[in-house]
Structures are given as structure tokens and as C-alpha cells.
Amino acid sequence: MKILFVGCGSIGKKHIRNLSKFKGIKILACRVRGKDRKFEKKYQVKVYKNLKAALREKPNAVFVTNPTSMHVQIALKAAKAGAHLFIEKPISHKLSGIKNLENIVKKKRLKVFVGYNMRFLWGLRKLREIIKSGKIGKVLYINAVAGQYLPDWRPNQDYRKSYSAKKKMGGGVILDLSHEIDYVRWLVGEAKEVFARTDKISNLQIDTEDVADISLKFKNGTIGNIHLDYLQRTPQRYCEIFGTKGSAFWDLYYRCVCFFDSARNRWYSYTAPQNDMEKTYEEEMKHFLNVLRGKEKSSITLEDGKKVLEIVLAAKKGRIVKLK
Ligand SMILES: NC(=O)c1ccc[n+]([C@@H]2O[C@H](COP(=O)([O-])OP(=O)(O)OC[C@H]3O[C@@H](n4cnc5c(N)ncnc54)[C@H](OP(=O)(O)O)[C@@H]3O)[C@@H](O)[C@H]2O)c1
Known part of the structure; x- marks a missing residue:
């Protein structure tokens, strides 16, 4: 091949x-x-x-x-x-x-596969399994957060020269961290309304937004929020969810997934494997080769990529946008 x-x-x-x-x-x-x-x-x-x-x-x-x-x-x-x-x-x-x-x-x-590798994270897969099991009931609210100081992303490179810093190269925190938009759709379904506050509030030398708070209303009634930034000196990446019967939480850096089952009145917690993020790239490569060999169907399609982009573009409008 x-x-x-x-x-x-x-x-x-x-x-x-x-x-x-x-x-x-x-x-x-x-x-x-x-x-x-x-x-x-x-x-x-x-x-x-x-x-x-x-x-x-x-x-x-x-x-x-x-x-x-x-x-x-x-x-x-x-x-x-x-x-x-x-x-x-x-x-x-x-x-x-x-x-x-x-x-x-x-x-x-x-065959087309879009590289939203975070769908291969053990932690997010566990979170999805908990949602799909019905243990926390119908999801009412989801909050996804990702933030890290841009100059720390690629310490060996001048961040001002990276595509992240340049609007015309597709930079900006919403496009760069669109993983969160993708996985939130994957966890709770399609969005129907988007509204966002986006801004450039730091003195980073970039011509794009460095922070975004995106509010989503999903077709199934769930309300969601996604916070993205290029600003936090201590990186954060987590997702919290509450449903009609309990709550669930995932944190990349603390390597934990936990959920509260109200029927049993108890918390359950799990530890994600080390290097969970690095492993996603190996897993998505295995998957893509299986797709090419006709053994699996692409799990992240061009349609998925387009739906994420539609939310990104809606978020940049700064007003409530209804999606099709
Ligand atoms: N899924 C993920 O976790 C993940 C992580 C990082 C990046 N990405 C995505 O992957 C893409 C590339 O990101 P990257 O971090 O690899 O960027 P990068 O390190 O800046 O590399 C981009 C490469 O594109 C080529 N290129 C062609 N025309 C260019 C131009 N005018 N200016 C700069 N480079 C040009 C260069 O490679 P040659 O010299 O070989 O032509 C360059 O090294 C982006 O869309 C980004 O969002 C995804």
C-alpha cells in the first residue's frame, strides 16, 4: 500500500x-x-x-x-x-x-476519516459508555473545557509563526480546539442552536480570538457549554455532565473518570491509562488502515467534519444561529 x-x-x-x-x-x-x-x-x-x-x-x-x-x-x-x-x-x-x-x-x-483523535481517548470512551448505559439518565447539561497558554503548546517553535496565530491559515482557538465541539456532538448528539462570546483578551501576538465560550442547545433538549482558550498557564481539559439520574466527569490531566449513580447513592471512579492522548494517534492509525482494508467503516466522516465546522462558523457570528 x-x-x-x-x-x-x-x-x-x-x-x-x-x-x-x-x-x-x-x-x-x-x-x-x-x-x-x-x-x-x-x-x-x-x-x-x-x-x-x-x-x-x-x-x-x-x-x-x-x-x-x-x-x-x-x-x-x-x-x-x-x-x-x-x-x-x-x-x-x-x-x-x-x-x-x-x-x-x-x-x-x-473513504474519508477526519483526525478528531480525542474520540479514541480511553477516558472519553468511558464517559460515553456511562452515558449510553443510561446510568446517569437523560443528559441535561454538558460542559467541556480546554485551555492552555499558546506559547507552551509547541515549546520549540515561535507561536507567532504557527498557523494557530494566523486567521488566514485557519488559526484561532475555536478551530484549533474544535476537538471539544466534535466530542460533545459524539457524546450527546446534534446541536440545533449556537451562540458564542469570542474575544482576544491577552497580549499574545496573534490575529485570532484567544478565548471562546460557546453555548449550545441540542436537538434532544440538552444544554451545553464549551470553553476554549489559549490563555491558561496550567493546562485544563475536562468535561462534566449531569443527567436526570446522576453526574459524570472526565479530566485528561488528572486521568480520571467518575460518575454518581443516584439510585445507589454512590460515586464510582476509574483511572485512565498513562499516555492516553499519545495512544489515540496509534489507535486512529490502526482504525484508518482497517478502513482502507475494508475491515471497518470510518468512525469520523467528512459529514462529521462538516458539522463541526458549521458550529465553529456559527460560533464566530456572535449571535444566536439556528443550525439545519
Ligand atoms: N489531531 C491532532 O491532535 C492535531 C494536532 C496538531 C495539529 N493538528 C492539525 O494538523 C494540521 C497541521 O498542524 P501542525 O501542528 O502539524 O502544523 P505545523 O507543524 O506548522 O506543520 C504544517 C506543515 O504544513 C506544511 N506547509 C505547507 N504550506 C505551508 C505554509 N504556507 N506554512 C506553513 N506550513 C506549510 C509544512 O510541511 P512541509 O514542509 O512538509 O511541506 C509544515 O511543516 C492543522 O490543521 C492542525 O489543526 C491536529
Whole structure:
């Protein structure tokens, strides 16, 4: 099997490292910086400067791992060439081109997976299992929080030069941390109304919002809130839920999931495995290869990616937006 990467930055390299653990896969890369012998040797990858030439190799799948604003243009070219797609989250910073991509994917029967890897977290899977078991009853409220000081995200890189800092490259905390929007949908279902307060309140040198509080009303009546920021010096990532019969809580950094069962009047708690986040990248790679081999259906589709993007764009409007 041949797999082409477009964009070998931090996430592209991580996926290449994970993919190289599997046998029988030839990895190609298309890089803006072109030939790079050190990179080729280190990662055992053949590098192309030109996408046309790389696509002539007829890769079975293309990993779209360049800055967010470039995802759709690359995905369109790859899909036209008949390659299945792994598109990093978020699928784009705007809706244009996505209908066209959907049409090509449908016509050519291509498989698409969107890299919302947090759905593979043990902790969030446990939280979902608790909800689905009915032990906390009907979910009435969900609150998801993710925040970290942007300069600490990639300590070896100047944050001002990252796509995160630039609106035109698809930066901003809502797109960057759209994982929370994706997993909240996955836990409680589709949203029908969105309203958000977004702002730039720090002195970070970025031209995007650095904080967002998104309020959601779901089709099933649940009320939700998502807080995202580039500001907190001590990173936070957690989700709390209450339902008609109990409550549940997950925290990434404390590695815990707990829930209160009102019928038994007791708390239950579980510890997530170490490196839960790192393992998600291995799990999603296994899943994507199984999707390519026809053993599993893609669990995070282009439709999922589009629904998340619609919420992101609605949140940026600063007024109540009703979703279809
Ligand atoms: N799922 C996750 O957990 C996760 C984590 C991080 C990032 N992401 C997503 O993955 C995408 C890439 O993020 P990243 O952190 O890997 O970014 P990054 O480290 O900045 O890498 C992006 C790469 O894209 C290529 N590129 C092409 N044109 C470019 C341009 N004009 N400016 C800068 N780079 C350009 C470069 O690779 P070449 O030199 O090889 O061309 C660059 O290294 C984003 O959409 C992001 O949201 C997802």
C-alpha cells in the first residue's frame, strides 16, 4: 500500500512515525520545502516537491496534514486522483469547496476519516459508555473545557509563526480546539442552536480570538457549554455532565473518570491509562488502515467534519444561529 503525506510538520511526522510501525506500507511525502535528504533518511520516506508528481505514484490514500486553510484544496486534488483521505482536523476554516469534495468522494466511493483523535481517548470512551448505559439518565447539561497558554503548546517553535496565530491559515482557538465541539456532538448528539462570546483578551501576538465560550442547545433538549482558550498557564481539559439520574466527569490531566449513580447513592471512579492522548494517534492509525482494508467503516466522516465546522462558523457570528 502507498500512502502520501502532504504537510510533514508536527502532526504529519507523528503520523509517519506511527504508520511506519505497520508492515507493507510505502510512505511518500509532498513537502513545500522539497527534497530533504535528512528527513528522507530519518523517516524512510520518498519526498516530492510537486503534488502532481506525487499523485502520479497513485497513492492509495493521502494524509492531509498541512495548515488548516490548505486542507480542502489538497483533499480535492487527492480525491480527483482517486485517493482515500485522512484529513486532519478541522477539515477547513470555511465551507467553500466542501460540497465539491463531498460530490467527488461520493462519485469515486472514497473513504474519508477526519483526525478528531480525542474520540479514541480511553477516558472519553468511558464517559460515553456511562452515558449510553443510561446510568446517569437523560443528559441535561454538558460542559467541556480546554485551555492552555499558546506559547507552551509547541515549546520549540515561535507561536507567532504557527498557523494557530494566523486567521488566514485557519488559526484561532475555536478551530484549533474544535476537538471539544466534535466530542460533545459524539457524546450527546446534534446541536440545533449556537451562540458564542469570542474575544482576544491577552497580549499574545496573534490575529485570532484567544478565548471562546460557546453555548449550545441540542436537538434532544440538552444544554451545553464549551470553553476554549489559549490563555491558561496550567493546562485544563475536562468535561462534566449531569443527567436526570446522576453526574459524570472526565479530566485528561488528572486521568480520571467518575460518575454518581443516584439510585445507589454512590460515586464510582476509574483511572485512565498513562499516555492516553499519545495512544489515540496509534489507535486512529490502526482504525484508518482497517478502513482502507475494508475491515471497518470510518468512525469520523467528512459529514462529521462538516458539522463541526458549521458550529465553529456559527460560533464566530456572535449571535444566536439556528443550525439545519
Ligand atoms: N489531531 C491532532 O491532535 C492535531 C494536532 C496538531 C495539529 N493538528 C492539525 O494538523 C494540521 C497541521 O498542524 P501542525 O501542528 O502539524 O502544523 P505545523 O507543524 O506548522 O506543520 C504544517 C506543515 O504544513 C506544511 N506547509 C505547507 N504550506 C505551508 C505554509 N504556507 N506554512 C506553513 N506550513 C506549510 C509544512 O510541511 P512541509 O514542509 O512538509 O511541506 C509544515 O511543516 C492543522 O490543521 C492542525 O489543526 C491536529
